[in-house]
Amino acid sequence: MTLRFYTVYLALFTFTEVATATNNAAWNCEQSKNGEWTCLNQGQANQEPAKPKIITTQKPPQAEQPAVATETPARQAEPVATQTTPAPAAVAEPAMQQASQPAAEKTLEPVAVKPQKPRVTYAENQKPTVETLPERSKPAATVAKNPGWTCQSGDAGNGNWNCNLVGPDPKGEAQPVADTETGTPWLTAFYDRQQERNFQILRGEFEQDPWQNCSNWSAKKRKITGTPGQSRENAATDVLSDFSEVFEGEILNFAGNVDLNRADQHLLADKASYDSVADTMDAQGNVIYSEDTLALAADTVSLSLDKDEARIRQAQFIEANAPFRGTAEVMYRDSKSLSRYHEASFTSCPPGNQDWIMHASRVKLNRESGHGSAKNAWLEFKGVPVLYTPYISFPVDNRRTSGLLAPTWSNTQRNGFDIAAPVYWNIAPNFDAVITPRYMQKRGEMLRSKFRYLTEASRGSLGAEILPDDQLRNKSRYSATFKDNTRFTEHLTSVTNLNYVSDKEYFNDMNNALGFQTNRFLPTTSYLYYSRPDVSISGGINHYQSVDKTITDAGMPYDILPRVNVNLSHNFDNMPLALAMENQYTHFYHTDLVNAQRLNLAPSVSFPLESSAGFFIPKITGQYTNYQLTNQTTANEPNSVSRFLPIFSADTGMTFEKQVSFGDKPYTHTLEPRLFYLYIPRKDQSNIPIFDTAAYDTNFYSLFRENRFSGLDRTQDANQITLAGTSRFIDSSTGLEPLKVSLGQIFYFQDRKVNLPGIPNQTSTTSNFIGELSGQITNHLSYTAGGQWDPEANGFSRGLAVLKYRNQPDEIFDIGYRYRRNTPNDQSSFINPLNNVTTQTAVGQTISQSDVSFRWPLAAGWYGLGRWQYSFNFGKTTESFIGIEKENCCWRLRVIGRRYINGATTANILAPDAKPENAVFVQLELKGLTGFGDQVDKFLQRNLNGYRPASYFED
Structure with missing residues (x-):
């Protein structure tokens, strides 16, 4: 030294x-x-x-x-x-x-x-x-x-x-x-005013405030990096004091305003003594010590530098990386990795705030093993004791450790009071499990388990849960799931997702109101993928289980056992030529319907001519499809059906730009006309059953499709041309696009007679006239609007208007309206543009619906959040929730009340007799410690457009 x-x-x-x-x-x-x-x-x-x-x-x-x-x-x-x-x-x-x-x-x-x-x-x-x-x-x-x-x-x-x-x-x-400062009668401060002053002094020992932006969960948190031990060993130690003396060159005494600095280490004290032979140091009186991530104040400090041992009395400390602060009557450092605390307390709240404090009579921390333990630990919130345990063990870093996780609870009309207490089991560094006992007041006891694994090539999980006796249904109910992702080689991977439930209403009954099943079918898939430049091959199976009691067996989708895709493509560097070939083999299986093996071959050649001013892409495709049919449900139907169709398309467009000014503000104005011609000869396909095909919904981009059907069971007959164009105004100074207008329409030169079963021929000479309008007014405010005019019905068939305000993360507001007139070609599902959630509706159902969602600051750190969907067809609310949220540097509280109509139990959620359900959820998160109640982040992310969880903003 x-x-x-x-x-x-x-x-x-x-x-x-x-x-x-x-x-x-x-x-x-x-x-x-x-x-x-x-x-x-x-x-x-x-x-x-x-x-x-x-x-x-x-x-x-x-x-x-x-x-x-x-x-x-x-x-x-x-x-x-x-x-x-x-x-x-x-x-x-x-x-x-x-x-x-x-x-x-x-x-x-x-x-x-x-x-x-x-x-x-x-x-x-x-x-x-x-x-x-x-x-x-x-x-x-x-x-x-x-x-x-x-x-x-x-x-x-x-x-x-x-x-x-x-x-x-x-x-x-x-x-x-x-x-x-005055305290409140219902909050008795554990740390007195002098201790709070000391914490403020320790807070100033860091270059960056550990609690900087702590109340804003979206703010980027910069981690404080430690100083390498070698840097400290090579650094000189500077000491300032009012008095110093040396005894025989071995013992150095300092007194009066002792100020010691070495690298990142800083020590202040009234007195200090260093024994160079024993390599020990003692400091007394108003001791303050700090290093890169730690600062502490104490009455006395005794250090054995060569053994990395220390004893600190009446200590106050701040750990900057967490951040948290606390006190201990005595702190013992037994080695670099092992430390002990007597009569300790800590909190993640910043100095001046004591909303929650954890106390313990004894605490041990082992940084080598990553484990910590405490005896006689109890938690107080707002001065009120809320939790006690005679013994608790916990991790001190990111390494996992076995133990209890935070319980969750809720109260719903379907299950009554619902509580679950998960237990985490750290089996091995690459294996762990969560075992969760659960109690539902109206149904009884349930046991749930989830096992996870991680190897050099694979990662996945295996889960199962069982309710031995459902008291409402008088039967046992269970589910199982297996998920696996494996990379065998650089080019060969597999993805597996297997699921099974005991009955159709399992998810509807077992999930709480924050996560009820939104899909009507539970998929089971397993696929193998091989990929190289110009070559991609995949093969696997699809199986579906109904989780909607309104779906009959005949309404179930086909199982795919298996499906194989082989896609080839090549682009030439020295000439405008692109070759491709899409091949697919599928085996469709259904217990009540006709089965088939389908082979589809689709080679194509195109000549792309592209530049910054425009493009012209002619393309020719030859599509051959063959069906081998079994289990025919209709007499005298052939067992083999083939179809060959040539497809010709030509897509061309240009881009024009010029600089304009409005009110002395420069803009770039673009004009982008586009033409798309498509020709497919007519071929009768009524003898081909429907296995995986449906009609696309119409929008601006569907004007340029080669086939208006998804799947391969129908290929449209076409002789048509699309006239479309887009115009933009781009702010040259900010890059914002305040206005974008897109208009387009298809002109048909013949009737369309290839349709899905039950759909009449289409004889109109034009498609709907489609217009879309969008723009970003400011960095926070944007809008989207669109409409489709049906010339035959002389009225609108589609309409959409959405206004969005984003000032992440505190201010989110959306208001929108959606209209869709019933037509024979309507799909049985649609995607809500406000939240991208797929919603099931009856075919031919007219929709006139408003949607409002928000998260907005109220007062004193409180935020209001909610959503309201209203149907003008039936004059009723189909989905709504309202809640409040508050967050400061050491805790976050959410209370949400939800009223909804569950489509999994109601054939038509808009029917007058559809009964809504109610639920209330509470979540309290103590930062740096744990959370209590339901985890509502996923629910808000799915149902509140623009909402992002705190992990989204982390580095």
Whole structure:
């Protein structure tokens, strides 16, 4: 340990202080809000301490004017030159009071300033000679009254002073101003005011405030990186102190304002001693120690540097990375990795906030194993004890450890009071499991388990749950799931997702109202993928299980056992030529319908001519499809059906730009016309069953499809041309696009006779006229609107208008309206544009629906959030929730009430007799500790468009 010593000389400081007091010759006083005065003495050097007296409110006949005597004490060390300055005759009152009262009632005796501190001098083999140092002022343990002088103004007409001294005379040193904070009767502060002041001091030891932006969960949190141990070992240690001495070159003692620095380490103390032989250091009195991620204050600190051992009494500490702070009567550091705490407490709340505190009589932390434990631990929230445990173990870093997880609970009409208490089992570094006992008031006990694994090639999970006796249905119910992702080689991977439930209403009954099943079918899939440049091959199976009691067996989709895709493509660098071939083999299986093996081959060639000014892409495709049919449900139907169709398309477009100005603001205006021609000869396909095909919904981009059907069971007959165009205005200074307009329509040269079963031929000469409008007005405000005009019906068939405001993460607001007129070609499902959630509806159902969602600040850190969907067709609410949320630096609270109609139990959610369900959910998260209640992040992310969980904003 290398030490460099600096001796502090205070003569110049003392001389400057005396000169200032001589010129001012007055009290330096400040008046607090309650009318009390606090005065700091600015008197002369080497004077006797002042002896203020209580000044009466009656005027005496005259004021006394005692003289000031000045003495210069002899020094025991080497002489230091001093300068004599004339002293004032008396200490004057403040200037305003002196002007109004020429003759004071009584004068105060002169006050001496803090004596000059000595310097330490010593010669070789000689003990240093040291003058007595003034005792360092220490903050009082209790602050019912602050130490020092407190003066109150007297009678307004007399302008008198009423001064009192609490504790020792500060002798001119600055003292803390009285703290006027008051506690609430329902919150008893565990940390007193002096401890909170110490925490504020420790907070200032870090270059970056550990609680910076802590109340904003979306703010980026910069981690504080540690200093390498080698940097500390190679760094010199600098020590500043008022006094220092060395005994035989082995023991170094420092006293008076000890300030030690080495690399990132910083130590302040009244006294410190270092034994270079034993490599130990002791520090006493107002000790403050800090390093890169830790700062602590204590009465005494004993360090054994070579053994990395320490003992710290009456400690207060801040861990910056968490961040959290706490106290301990005694802290023991047994090694680099093992530490113990007696009568400890900690919280993640910043200094000044004690909303929650965890207490324990004994705490052990082992950073080598990543485990910690506590005895007699209890948690208080807002001063109220809420949880106690005689023993608890917990992780101290990101490594996993077995133990209890935070319980969840809710209350719903379907299950009553619902509580689950998960237990985490850390089996191995790459294996773990969560076992969750669950109790539902109306149904009984359930057991759920989930096993996870991770290997060099695979990762996945295996889950199962069972309800032995459902008291509402008088039967056992269960489910199982298996998920796996495996990478065999760089080019070969597999994805497996297997699921099974005991009955169709399982998810509807077992899920709570935050996560009920939105899909009508439970998929089971397993696929193998092989990919190389210009080649992609995949093969696998699809199976579906109904989880909607309204679906009959005949309405179930086909199982795919299996499906194989082989896609080939190649682009030539030296010529505008692209070759491709899409091949697919599928085996469709259904117990009640006709089965088939389908083979589809679709080679194509295109000649792409593209530049920045425009493009022209002609393309020719030959599509061959063959069906081998079995399990025919209709007599005299062929067992083999083939179809070959040539497809020709030509897509072309251009882009024009020019610079324009509106109100002295520059914009780039673009005009992008586009033509798309498609020809497919007509071929009767009515003898081909429907296995996986449906009609696409119409929008602007569907104007450029080669087939208006999804799947391969129908290929449309077409002789048509699409005329479309897009125009944009782009703000040249900001890059925003305040206006984008897209218009388009298809013109048919023949009737369309290839349709799905039950759909009549289409004889119109034009498609719907489609228009879409969108733009970003500001960085936070945007809009989208669209409409489709049906020329045959002479009315709108589609309509959409959405206004979005985003000021992440605090301010989110959406309001929209959606209209869809029933037509024979309508799909049985649609995607809500506000939240991208797929919703099932009856075929031909007209929809006229509004949707409003928001998250908005209210007051005092509270936020309101909610959503409301309303159907104008039936004059009823189909989905709504409302809630409040508050977050500060140490906790977050959410309360949500939901009213909804469950489509899994209601054939038509818009029917007049559809009954809504109600549910209430509460979540309390103590930052840095745990959370209680339902996890609503996923629910809000799915149902509140624009909402992002806190993990979204993490680095």
